[in-house]
Amino acid sequence: MGHGVGPRSWRRKGLAPYRTIYYWDWRVQADEKAMTGGYGRQAGFLGDPASAAKKIHVPTYDEILERIGRRPRRPSRRRAVYEEEIELLTRVRDIVISKTDFVREVARLLDSLHPFHRELIEIEFNRRDVGSAVSCVSRARKMTDRLLERYKVLLLASESPREARAIAREARGRILSLYKRCSRGLEVLRSLMVFMHRLPAIDPDSPTIIVSGPPSSGKSTLVKNVSRAKPKVADYPFTTKRIHIGHFEAGDGRVQIVDTPGVLDRSLEEMNPVEKRAAAALRLLDGVVLFLFDPSPDAYMGLDKQAGLLENTIAKLVSGKRIYVAVNKEDAVGRDRLEQALTAAREAAEAVGARFLGSTSAIERERARRLVSRIASMEGWAEA
Numbered sequence: 001m002g003h004g005v006g007p008r009s010w011r012r013k014g015l016a017p018y019r020t021i022y023y024w025d026w027r028v029q030a031d032e033k034a035m036t037g038g039y040g041r042q043a044g045f046l047g048d049p050a051s052a053a054k055k056i057h058v059p060t061y062d063e064i065l066e067r068i069g070r071r072p073r074r075p076s077r078r079r080a081v082y083e084e085e086i087e088l089l090t091r092v093r094d095i096v097i098s099k100t101d102f103v104r105e106v107a108r109l110l111d112s113l114h115p116f117h118r119e120l121i122e123i124e125f126n127r128r129d130v131g132s133a134v135s136c137v138s139r140a141r142k143m144t145d146r147l148l149e150r151y152k153v154l155l156l157a158s159e160s161p162r163e164a165r166a167i168a169r170e171a172r173g174r175i176l177s178l179y180k181r182c183s184r185g186l187e188v189l190r191s192l193m194v195f196m197h198r199l200p201a202i203d204p205d206s207p208t209i210i211v212s213g214p215p216s217s218g219k220s221t222l223v224k225n226v227s228r229a230k231p232k233v234a235d236y237p238f239t240t241k242r243i244h245i246g247h248f249e250a251g252d253g254r255v256q257i258v259d260t261p262g263v264l265d266r267s268l269e270e271m272n273p274v275e276k277r278a279a280a281a282l283r284l285l286d287g288v289v290l291f292l293f294d295p296s297p298d299a300y301m302g303l304d305k306q307a308g309l310l311e312n313t314i315a316k317l318v319s320g321k322r323i324y325v326a327v328n329k330e331d332a333v334g335r336d337r338l339e340q341a342l343t344a345a346r347e348a349a350e351a352v353g354a355r356f357l358g359s360t361s362a363i364e365r366e367r368a369r370r371l372v373s374r375i376a377s378m379e380g381w382a383e384a
Contacts, residue, residue, distance in 0.1 A: 045114040047203050053196035056105050060190070061183040064099045065176065068092055081161035085168035086152055092172055093148045096141075096179060103137040106189060109196075110134070117199055119280035120243070123273050124195055125188070133185030140178035147174055200245045207381045208256040208287025209372060210321075212278065212314055214301045215262030217294040218328040220244070222362035223259035226372050241274050243281055248372060251382030257372065258285060262300070265309040268317070282317040288379060289318050290372075291354070292362070293327040295341030303341055307348035315352040323354035324375055330359040 046052065059067075110130070113121070121130075151171035158164040179186075211219045223229050227246025244259040260278035263271065268279055282289065291314055293306050301309065315323065325348065327341045342359060349356040355378070362368045376382040 044112065045204055046109070046112040046117075047114065048201035049109060049113055049117055050197050050199045050201060052105075052109050053193045053199075056102050056109070056193050058102055058106070058186060058190040058193055059099050060186055061180055064096060064179055067099060068095050068172075068176070082155045082158050082164040085164050086155050089148060089151060089155075089168055089171050092175060093144055096144055096175060100137050100141055100179070103134060103141070103189075106193075107134055107138070114202060114204060114284075116202065116280055116284040117196075119284055120199060120277060121192070121195065123276045123280070125192055129185075129188050130192060133182070133188045136182040136185040137179075137189075140182055143178050144175050147171060147178075198242070200243050202245060202285065203256055204286065206247075206254060206256040207250070207376065207379065208258060208285055209375060210258045210260060210281055210285055210287050210289045210318075211292065212260050212282060212289055213262065213292035213328075214264070214294055214299070214306050214309055216300050217262065217292040217306075218362040219262070219292055220259050222290075222292070222328070222368050222371070223257055225362060225365040225368040227257055229257070229259060241277075243277055248369070250373060250376035253381060255372070255376050255381055256287070258287070263309065263313065264301075265305060265313050267313075279317055282314065282321075283319065286321075288322045288324060288375065289314065290324045290326065290375065293325070293341055293345045295327055295329055295333045295337055295359075297333070297337060303344040307344050307351075310348045310354075311351050315354075322379075323349070323352060324357055324378075325349040325354045326357040326371060327359040328362050331361040331363065 148171075151167060151174075154167050154171075155164055158167055211223055213219055223244060223246050226248045229244045229246025241261060243261075246257050246259070247254050248257060249255075258281050260281050261274045263275045263278050268276070271279060291310050293303070294300070295303070299306075310323075310325070325345050327338070327345050330338060333341070338359060346356050348354075357371065357374065360367050360371045362371075373382065
């Protein structure tokens, strides 16, 4: 039985689907960034989306269906059938609206993301898929209310209990079909929330050192020894897969230090997802960059290639951020090899206008702390 409220008559009945709204227009323009003083609190960005995401539960379509049941229990009071069916239909509406109320929190969360977090998400998820999923559920909620009002009119106009039950059955089917169409979108949003549980918290307004360099140059060791962050440390390349953020005290304040995965000398388009995470931190976090050279004879990249990485890739990604350069693993090489590395690093630093800090040994906690404290002092974050 058709009652003029199916897809073919949506437009005629004023039920045309809403146009898709894509949340997350995350391409922040440079002039907007300049007007707000950077990507800080003035721009209204959320620094810890993981905490917010953990409070959001995205149900599956089956969860919604199970909550409703095949047919809600009838009221015990004896009333006209059309009145009972209107009450049951209203219950269905209340259930689906309640179960999908999460979509408003998801939309607000996505709109408040810092560009760095947005970029990390975009590396793993298709932006259009996420936007379509949010729009699908939002549209279904609005359509549910419209369908309820339309079917109430039809139920009030029904001429027999049999007709009223048939109309109500059709109404429930129509409402559920709205959410069944969003099944894939619900799975996308569930996966997104799980992914966001692991996003690192950042303070956009804190002084920040972004540690960069080739694979196995000691970035994670440095961050681990100067902060409470616990990145995985191993003696093989590409150990670090994710961004890790720690903090250390500098004077009366606190400095944020960011451990990034190793990158190779290639364009952003050619980078793999792990490298793109490092690129996101370098491009979108405000702060200074510390580039570590690896002088080891068996380093993943030779000294010339490390210099090329700094000059051709890192300097372009950071777009005007101040760069500091240091040679790490001083304790692991002989004097001649160290001198070669110092020369290569110094020349590369001069080529990109970076500040050269000499050599260090990140494996030694005190020396690692002296290095970052020196940067904090040079930046005016702490007294020398």
